[in-house]
Every structure is written in C-alpha cells, then in structure tokens.
Amino acid sequence: MSLDSGQIGKIAALxxxxxxxxxxxxxxxxxxxxxxxxxxxxxxxxxxxxxxAHPISLIQPIALRLREDAVSEADNRVANMANAPAAEKGLFLVPKVID
Structure with missing residues (x-):
C-alpha cells in the first residue's frame, strides 16, 4: 500500500x-x-x-528488571495544597466547566 499526494493532503487537512x-x-x-x-x-x-511479552527477556531475566513498589516520598499534601487558590477537605477546587 502506498499513499499519493491527494491522500497526504487529506491527512494534513484532517x-x-x-x-x-x-x-x-x-x-x-x-x-x-x-x-x-x-x-x-x-x-x-x-x-x-x-x-x-518483554523482548528484553531474551537477554536478561525479567526478575532483574522488576522491583517491588515502595513509597519513596512522604505524604506532602499540606505542602502541595499551600499554593492552591482554592481547596476543600484536601482537594483542589476548580471552576465548573460543564453546566
């Protein structure tokens, strides 16, 4: 299958x-x-x-690539919410988008 200039024009327009x-x-x-x-x-x-499923498994065992999920950062909710213009119960408040 090949594309012609007309099809390229249609793709560009879309x-x-x-x-x-x-x-x-x-x-x-x-x-x-x-x-x-x-x-x-x-x-x-x-x-x-x-x-x-993992092409890399041809050259190394999958177990070497994968690790257990571990929390690496503390909960910084208070610090993250400090700059929010509006917040309620730890959630950002945003203007209504859809009526």
Missing amino acids: SRLKLAPEQAQALEQQLNNIMQLADRLSSENTDGVEPL
Whole structure:
C-alpha cells in the first residue's frame, strides 16, 4: 500500500497542518517508507514463533528488571495544597466547566 499526494493532503487537512509542497513531498516519502515496512512485517511467516511479552527477556531475566513498589516520598499534601487558590477537605477546587 502506498499513499499519493491527494491522500497526504487529506491527512494534513484532517490534522490541521499547512504543509509547503516540499514538506508534503517529504512526508509522502516518509509515510510510504513506513507503510512498506509495515507490509514487510505483516508478510513475515511467524508460525511457531512464541510471542514475547518483554523482548528484553531474551537477554536478561525479567526478575532483574522488576522491583517491588515502595513509597519513596512522604505524604506532602499540606505542602502541595499551600499554593492552591482554592481547596476543600484536601482537594483542589476548580471552576465548573460543564453546566
């Protein structure tokens, strides 16, 4: 699959981008390269290949990367709320956004 200049223009309009012609041409080339890579990846035969949840597990055990969750900072609610323009019961008060 490849994109043409009309499709690039439509993508730019949907993204609210104003592209100069040379930018549009460069973007077209870059997106087409990405699409070619995606096509190559999807055409590869992956039968019998075990999925990897963490690719790093090929080179080191997962247990080495993961650690137990631990509290590293004390509760600073009072200090954090000190600069709040309006607060109630330890919560920030903000203006009503939706009627």
